[in-house]
Amino acid sequence: MRIGELAERAGTTPRTLRYYESLGLLPPADRAGNGYRSYGEEHLRMLEQIRTLQEYGFGLEETRPFVECLRAGHPAGDTCAASLAVYRSKLAEIDAWTARLTAVRAEVAAQLLRAEREAGAEAGADAEPLCELTAVLAEAGRPDEGTPPQ
Amino acid sequence: MRIGELAERAGTTPRTLRYYESLGLLPPADRAGNGYRSYGEEHLRMLEQIRTLQEYGFGLEETRPFVECLRAGHPAGDTCAASLAVYRSKLAEIDAWTARLTAVRAEVAAQLLRAEREAGAEAGADAEPLCELTAVLAEAGRPDEGTPPQ
DNA sequence: GCTGGCCCTGACGCGTACGTCAAGGTCTAC
DNA sequence: GTAGACCTTGACGTACGCGTCAGGGCCAGC
Incomplete structure (x- = not known):
């Protein structure tokens, strides 16, 4: 999945995904041979977690533990202690x-x-x-x- | 009264007073012969009004009608319709x-x-x-x- | 082979309310 | 006459979460 498709499915924009990656909030995406970012379904889950928390008024930094919880392989982002x-x-x-x-x-x-x-x-x-x-x-x-x- | 004294009496800083003046929130201060700003007691009243409203969470633009009410000569800044x-x-x-x-x-x-x-x-x-x-x-x-x- | 749509990085813009620094003039007191 | 405290304008920095160019590469379809 390329950045435009993921962004659309997550209800956001490519710019936002690059921004999150630049913050280290999202893990660096794999790159296709042409340099394009390549994403999987797990990235979509992280973005959904971030969006939900943002709607609650969480700042991006506050979403970081949730994203890392998902990255660590937990089925939900909010079951980790942090x-x-x-x-x-x-x-x-x-x-x-x-x-x-x-x-x-x-x-x-x-x-x-x-x-x-x-x-x-x-x-x-x-x-x-x-x-x-x-x-x-x-x-x-x-x-x-x-x-x-x- | 010079800017430093007014700022101190109002519990703020000279920088803030110049900022308000640059916004047109405070009227341009009179100038002494040396170019220094010169203030009167009415400026103190305006600043007190602004500070009170800011403590309530008002943005600076929202305080403008109150300041203009005082500038118009009303004894209180909040008795005008605006x-x-x-x-x-x-x-x-x-x-x-x-x-x-x-x-x-x-x-x-x-x-x-x-x-x-x-x-x-x-x-x-x-x-x-x-x-x-x-x-x-x-x-x-x-x-x-x-x-x-x- | 060329148009159009996607991708890339880098960089500036926004809004709020000032803080802070730079470079310089002014006035008082010693 | 000079140190120190005050004043002047101008300009950049801050925090947040991106939006919006600018300048350029990649690829599919006609």
């Missing part, structure tokens, strides 16, 4: 982010309410509907802040 | 992130549990404590993924 450790630290990271977002949401919602009150006071008495919208938004969710992975 | 709109869209963004993190956490926790079972099966019967740790972690939190702003 992979399990990454899963666990990711859960902790997620929890930390969630807590931060929750706190920030509360802060922003409070600021919004205050600012709307002050805006109304500044302008006189005319912007009532804004306050109702705000109250709805304030009750709707939890805080979030920034751009978490994934 | 600022309120940014607050509201930020709340929505936070809620979206929180939902995503929650979903991802559930996925990762499920994968972790499955992988631990499979790891135990692969190795025979010896890795029991791992499963107990996992159960604790799985109950502890919610999902998170990636690196949200702030």
Whole structure:
């Protein structure tokens, strides 16, 4: 299988596969006589593992233990100790982010309410509907802040 | 007030102030006869507004309406309509992130549990404590993924 | 034999928010 | 008069995950 076919089957691009190889994330592909990279099904499995983890918000480096687990011949990339450790630290990271977002949401919602009150006071008495919208938004969710992975 | 003093009072650096000015986020500072930038208290207020929002995870561009609100002479940066709109869209963004993190956490926790079972099966019967740790972690939190702003 | 599609390597671009360095001018104090 | 602390502009570096050329080789079909 050449790079274009593998890329398509994996839902990615040749550029990305070369990039992973340059990082040492994927093992160097065999080369055909003309210098073209030659891949097997095991490479597809590694790429699927990487993509899944990326969709979860893992960085490429965090996928490395999973890929190496597959390279070591394990049927799954996440049954090795190092992979399990990454899963666990990711859960902790997620929890930390969630807590931060929750706190920030509360802060922003409070600021919004205050600012709307002050805006109304500044302008006189005319912007009532804004306050109702705000109250709805304030009750709707939890805080979030920034751009978490994934 | 020169740039170094303002930066220190605002808890930032001269480089950052020049950067903001280059973005047009801060108004161009007056210049003393020697070419040095000269600032007043109003610049400090703008910087405090920017810093607060950054701690909430706002990007610099998102702080622009707040700064312009102050520049327009309002006593607070967040009582203008554009600022309120940014607050509201930020709340929505936070809620979206929180939902995503929650979903991802559930996925990762499920994968972790499955992988631990499979790891135990692969190795025979010896890795029991791992499963107990996992159960604790799985109950502890919610999902998170990636690196949200702030 | 030639067009078109695939492959190769190397290198620059992007977005964010600055840090850091270079090369030089200015002002204060000793 | 000179050391030291401040200021100026300009430009490159950082982290991430590739996208997008540029310039060139390889191969199948007509």
